[in-house]
Amino acid sequence: MNLESASPTGFEATSGLTQKGEQTRARILEAALFLFMERGYDRATMREIARQAGVSLGNAYYYFRSKEHLIQGYYAQSHQDHLQACRDILEHEKNLEDRLRKVLEAKIVTSEPYHQFAGALFKTAADPSSPLSPFSPESQPTRSQATQLMAQVLDGSDVNAPDDLAAELPKLLWLYLMGVILFWIHDRSPGCARTFLLIEHTSRLVAKLIRLARNPLLRPLTHRTLEMLRDFQADDRRLTDSQDSL
Amino acid sequence: MNLESASPTGFEATSGLTQKGEQTRARILEAALFLFMERGYDRATMREIARQAGVSLGNAYYYFRSKEHLIQGYYAQSHQDHLQACRDILEHEKNLEDRLRKVLEAKIVTSEPYHQFAGALFKTAADPSSPLSPFSPESQPTRSQATQLMAQVLDGSDVNAPDDLAAELPKLLWLYLMGVILFWIHDRSPGCARTFLLIEHTSRLVAKLIRLARNPLLRPLTHRTLEMLRDFQADDRRLTDSQDSL
DNA sequence: GTCTATAACCGGATAGAC
DNA sequence: GTCTATCCGGTTATAGAC
Numbered sequence: 001m002n003l004e005s006a007s008p009t010g011f012e013a014t015s016g017l018t019q020k021g022e023q024t025r026a027r028i029l030e031a032a033l034f035l036f037m038e039r040g041y042d043r044a045t046m047r048e049i050a051r052q053a054g055v056s057l058g059n060a061y062y063y064f065r066s067k068e069h070l071i072q073g074y075y076a077q078s079h080q081d082h083l084q085a086c087r088d089i090l091e092h093e094k095n096l097e098d099r100l101r102k103v104l105e106a107k108i109v110t111s112e113p114y115h116q117f118a119g120a121l122f123k124t125a126a127d128p129s130s131p132l133s134p135f136s137p138e139s140q141p142t143r144s145q146a147t148q149l150m151a152q153v154l155d156g157s158d159v160n161a162p163d164d165l166a167a168e169l170p171k172l173l174w175l176y177l178m179g180v181i182l183f184w185i186h187d188r189s190p191g192c193a194r195t196f197l198l199i200e201h202t203s204r205l206v207a208k209l210i211r212l213a214r215n216p217l218l219r220p221l222t223h224r225t226l227e228m229l230r231d232f233q234a235d236d237r238r239l240t241d242s243q244d245s246l
Numbered sequence: 247m248n249l250e251s252a253s254p255t256g257f258e259a260t261s262g263l264t265q266k267g268e269q270t271r272a273r274i275l276e277a278a279l280f281l282f283m284e285r286g287y288d289r290a291t292m293r294e295i296a297r298q299a300g301v302s303l304g305n306a307y308y309y310f311r312s313k314e315h316l317i318q319g320y321y322a323q324s325h326q327d328h329l330q331a332c333r334d335i336l337e338h339e340k341n342l343e344d345r346l347r348k349v350l351e352a353k354i355v356t357s358e359p360y361h362q363f364a365g366a367l368f369k370t371a372a373d374p375s376s377p378l379s380p381f382s383p384e385s386q387p388t389r390s391q392a393t394q395l396m397a398q399v400l401d402g403s404d405v406n407a408p409d410d411l412a413a414e415l416p417k418l419l420w421l422y423l424m425g426v427i428l429f430w431i432h433d434r435s436p437g438c439a440r441t442f443l444l445i446e447h448t449s450r451l452v453a454k455l456i457r458l459a460r461n462p463l464l465r466p467l468t469h470r471t472l473e474m475l476r477d478f479q480a481d482d483r484r485l486t487d488s489q490d491s492l
Numbered sequence: 493g494t495c496t497a498t499a500a501c502c503g504g505a506t507a508g509a510c
Numbered sequence: 511g512t513c514t515a516t517c518c519g520g521t522t523a524t525a526g527a528c
Contacts, residue, residue: 045519056497119374126372128365128432135432186374186381201474228447291503302513
């Protein structure tokens with residue numbers, strides 16, 4: 001369950017840290033995630049995280065600029081877990097409704113251990129100026145990975161959306177996923193039953209809409225919507241360039 | 247620009263405070279809103295707010311349980327400003343597209359002075375455990391007022407939605423408004439031009455969808471969607487009871 | 493130059509006297 | 511209802527060890 005696996009290459013282009021540094025960093029991150037889960041984000045103090053990791057407080061701040069930055073570790077881990085859980089689904093399920101629903105359900109299931117502190121997490125992520133905002137430039141790598149996953153959901157399915165729509169759909173589905181997560185964060189029902197209900201209903205609805213998109217009656221509506229989306233992405237081109245391997 | 251106008255009745259059913267208490271409370275709130283606008287939420291310290299209001303730090307906490315609670319004052323003010331700005335629109339505009347668009351635009355225009363600190367504000371509001379979450383029980387009064395406004399947008403318009411849809415639409419439009427605000431908070435374009443673009447496009451789209459809802463092709467879709475919504479509100483009935491005058 | 497530690501600072505929040 | 515004194519935890523400054 002290690003997040004960092006020290007690359008045994010001679011140099012450390014990604015981090016600029018020595019092996020020992022990497023290890024210390026990993027220990028702090030591990031301690032943080034453990035304590036976040038154990039008692040929630042707010043009540044896990046930096047002092048305690050440092051102590052648990054066996055380092056001083058100042059040292060923890062040497063590796064992580066702020067408490068919030070410790071959360072990035074969670075993002076990465078969460079997406080990896082999700083990918084893992086989706087492998088089977090993407091391989092065997094062909095029906096779009098089911099693909100979509102199961103992939104969304106997998107996201108919630110794999111995120112469940114973190115539910116209690118996801119609220120606090122989201123609190124900081126919601127601030128647009130925060131590097132943790134899912135819309136921030138810093139999140140671009142993770143965002144684009146998640147979008148790719150949605151593209152796979154579509155590609156392997158039994159539905160062939162019109163080309164113009166198909167080009168935008170992965171991004172739209174990612175946005176839909178964000179909405180579901182937003183709901184989940186606020187969901188206090190036992191076992192997050194309401195979120196699963198939401199997924200069940202909306203995934204069917206969304207899939208149906210995608211199927212309907214070829215219908216002549218809806219074509220102008222679809223067309224106008226897509227035009228709008230392209231408008232908005234005109235300015236966003238600054239970010240969509242290079243890309244880490246993460 | 248006073249938020250509280252001390253009711254000259256003998257008793258204070260709403261607040262449980264004496265007149266002097268009301269005044270002190272109002273002074274603190276006024277100082278807070280002033281400083282929030284002056285230098286942003288984060289950099290306005292409680293100590294400074296207290297000093298500006300001419301009270302001690304502890305005293306400020308006597309009236310407001312936390313710094314976050316001071317934000318409620320902003321909510322109330324913002325909605326009042328919006329109502330004011332909507333009066334004309336609701337009275338003279340009949341076309342649904344235009345009503346909707348103008349009401350949304352009014353929300354953004356009246357909120358513009360607070361844009362810089364709305365991010366920080368939203369940050370705390372996004373936490374589901376916070377009383378400031380727009381979905382929290384504490385926000386119910388404001389939420390229901392805003393929903394009523396949306397009902398008015400529909401009622402006075404030239405569109406007559408099917409009954410089952412009409413019953414849910416105000417809430418849905420309020421949710422739509424929340425989405426627009428979310429976008430606005432993240433909008434860094436000059437004059438928030440992108441938000442206005444978003445409103446222009448989506449309000450037309452939403453209005454068109456409402457008009458389309460009578461179409462037989464879409465009826466089953468609409469019906470299923472509404473069923474889903476009713477499902478979800480089944481549990482929410484605990485909150486929808488009494489209501490402050492605010 | 494990379495890492496680690498100690499000692500402060502600052503601001504939100506609370507306790508308890510008056 | 512109002513104050514003062516204090517706690518607590520995120521964050522920073524800075525000095526020194528490897």
